[in-house]
Amino acid sequence: MTITEFVAGITAETIAALYNETISPSSVTLNETRKEFEGDLTVVSFPFTRFSKKSPEETARELGAYMQSRYPEVARFNVIKGFLNLVISDAYWLGRVQAISASENYGIRSRSGAKVMIEYSSPNTNKPLHLGHIRNNLLGYSVARILEAAGYEVIKCNLVNDRGIHICKSMLAWEKFGDGETPESAGIKGDHLVGKYYVLFDRKYKEQVSELVNGGMPEEEAKAAAPLMREAQEMLKRWEDGDQEVVSLWKKMNGWVYEGFDHTYRKLGVDFDQVYYESETYLLGKDLVREGLDKGVFFRKADGSVWIDLSEDGLDEKLLLRADGTSVYITQDLGTAQLKYDDYRMDKSVYVVGNEQDYHFRVLFLILKKLGRAWAEGLYHLSYGMVDLPSGKMKSREGTVVDADDLIEEMIEKARQNTLELGKAHELPEEEQTELFRKVGMAALKYFLLRVDPKKRLLFDPNESIDLQGHTGPFIQYTYARIRSVLEKGGGIAEEKTTFDPAVLSLNADEKNLIILLNKFEEIIGEAAETYNPAIMANYLFELAKTYNKFYHDNPIRKAEDPAVQAFRVCLSEITADIISRGMGLLGIEVPEQM
């Protein structure tokens, strides 16, 4: 039981005893007591005045007096305005430390049986991954880990957009201008090579368009009439007809891209349990359209196209099937949603997709509900803000992007310089050094992207790049490494956690602040899982590291004179290290033993 659950519980019991009113513990408003007052937890007593018929102060005093007399965990209390500040006994806190220390996997909930699917990454196979994809991948992976810790069975899934006109563009450009170039012959990663031809297509295409415009053609017309565009469309048609030549080119170039993606995914430390390909799912959804027509949820217009009218829900009319019977994006997504559900029967399904698709997902979920899919209640769009550059939006067609691979290399290089200058890396053999630079660099990058609320947009300045000091991943890593170092100094790190005798101890402020935070880990996992928000975990870990550093600075651990105190502080350090390590793991960040 967490401390908030405990206090909320005894508050409800107290209300029942004093005022004969039944309230739910979850309705009790609790805060951590502000630093300037004495206390650990604060009960807001304003809401109870309607039961007590007394002033907030008097009500709070009555509650406090009752609690103190009745519950040994409540050591003291004081009342300021309508706020009841409770001092929880050292015995309670020490008991919590023992419980945490003894538990194998503190904070991790056991499997509840609920299943959740998380779709993330979902790249296009015509260009390499960029900074925006990194945010997506890190969010998806981290949310998956957090939900797992909260007791879900998690299926990580990737829906690869491997077909369509944009893919044909890079294929066509390669065919026309590539001269048989391969990743090996060019010496560049496959995804970058294909991306190069995508950009090249756009350049050549624009040249053709402006040529036509200069010849007097209106721009709109020129865009459609440019020979390259016509050829790309022709190629798409041949692909859909299963033309051997086009399909084998498509397979070859996609193969290059996947090789490149795999490399980047490995660097990022993300992976998937299930991969869906749009080339295999793009025809799905037509059954659902038929079903919708039968049920009268959809309607057919005079030209034969199929629509749904969502104006009663504050949205517009939405097309589901073209007059020629071909499907559109949302038709596909309807079909894919059904496919996923048929495959896994999950209770929840999370889509990690940028916020420019908010409208699309509102429509998608609403349609599935109208089709009577009970599981549509479990669908959730984890919408995140885009990553902006000081110069504006990233545009891969124009090549103004922060490339994922480049950025990763830059961060590792930056970590190398910092670590050699500040750290103890020179004590390590070269192989371990390389590994360390990678861990530190990736931590800086990942933490930078994950500590911000997903829904907020993120400004990334490539020149200022990323700090390695202050509110950063390496700061937290450093705290961990230092704890490990301290623990080792005292004759090595034991398998079993250190035990201590709580009867002879009393807590000082630094110790207590640390314990309160350690005790919160479980709640934080729950909160991050419920809101699909890794930033909550990220900010908690920073807070924890900071609090530990203060504790460390002012309190001898191995050098404590009293052996009971020493054992206790060693135990606190062990728990802190453990939580940092596992908490960072939930963000997909590794911690080094030494740095």
Added chain:
RNA sequence: GCACCCGUAGCUUAACUGGAUAAAGCAUCUGACUACGGAUCAGAAGACUUGGGGUUCGAAUCCCUACGGGUGUACCA
């Protein structure tokens, strides 16, 4: 036009979902290594939470309004 999101110290972010005197990091200034690791710690300075109104014991948070920024409103995906 309409819809959705956002606006908090110079900059980047918090604020337990309506609670007390809005909290951190960076940058600036000052102090602490013969110490269990200074990538640290302590301190100073920096905010009428974009402006205006409302709701109530109480608002950064909810409502209205104005302004500023972003996105969507495709028979693209």
